[in-house]
Amino acid sequence: MIEAVERSARLALPALTEVEVPGWVIRVSGGPTKRVNSANPTVAGARLADVRVAAERLYAEHDLPVRYRLTPLAEPDADSLLADAGLARIDESWTMTMRPVPAPIDPAVTIAAAVGSTWMEGLAGALGWSADQRNGHAALLAHVERMGVATLVDGGEPVGWGIAGFGDGRACLYDIAVAADHRGQGLGQRLVSAILAWAAAEGAGEALLQVLDANEPARRLYRGLGFVDAYPYHYRVGVAPSRSSPARGRWQRR
Incomplete structure (x- = not known):
């Protein structure tokens, strides 16, 4: 496994x-x-x-x-x-895993097939990355062949970002972030739920993600959505x- x-x-x-x-x-x-x-x-x-x-x-x-x-x-x-x-x-x-199931996608979440500069700037701002880190990660993402690039809009502005990439029928979630001044409002759950619903519609038989053990808020969110610990x-x-x-x-x- x-x-x-x-x-x-x-x-x-x-x-x-x-x-x-x-x-x-x-x-x-x-x-x-x-x-x-x-x-x-x-x-x-x-x-x-x-x-x-x-x-x-x-x-x-x-x-x-x-x-x-x-x-x-x-x-x-x-x-x-x-x-x-x-x-x-x-x-x-x-590494945490779960089986996504088909569900309606939150209308506040849009999912594109590629990363744009505005999306990249939003993610980098939420994670506190430098310009060099942002540009290095953008170069990496440009080589991903199949992915869903999610943006969550709240109050007319983008406040959440995330990606699901595909490998061997599994969807791997990464770059999940919510703007600092919008955290604690359930937006992360909405964002990840939408990504999982999209992955299920795209045929993913399993979803996985990787998360720091010390990040208990994220771990709690993922457990609430059905993720379980696979291995450390x-x-x-x-x-x-x-x-x-x-x-x-x-x-x-x-």
Whole structure:
């Protein structure tokens, strides 16, 4: 199940660069999204030794921190091995899943087939992204082949944004955000419900999303809509190499 869901999530948001090694895929995209800038296990028992050299070399070439996204597919010792190497453990998260069912789509939510500049600016503003982060994420989304791009309008202005991408018959929800001054009004539930209804109409047999364990308001919202915990994951991350360092491909300990 985990292998299949992970594959769907990757297909729904493909990285700009993906290098496959035995049991892993190393993903590089730039921008703020960690899942497309990390090495991800693809099969059960994926051995860390099979990916470390390639991952460190590739991230050094892109002046990015080496980052591993550790799901239950990784070998049991992977986390402790990376801890011993000085990589910090961050962003305890969950993949959650549910089966969407056909339902009317909230008329306040419009769903387009592609990302526009106004939509991107709204999302970036809600998430507090810099111009570089916004532009990097826009470049990533331009490569997604099939998706529904949702905008929720309240009081005549866009206040909610979200995407459902598709992979192997599953809809992967991401970039879900509500403007800061409109939160706590049930708009997030309306937005996600509309995206799920649209995904069901498009033939999705399952929906999935990824959320921080510490984000209890979001976790509560998703549980209320029928999502259940499928499996946990977290990241181990180093620091980017100094551009002036002659030792390219090496990583500082932390």
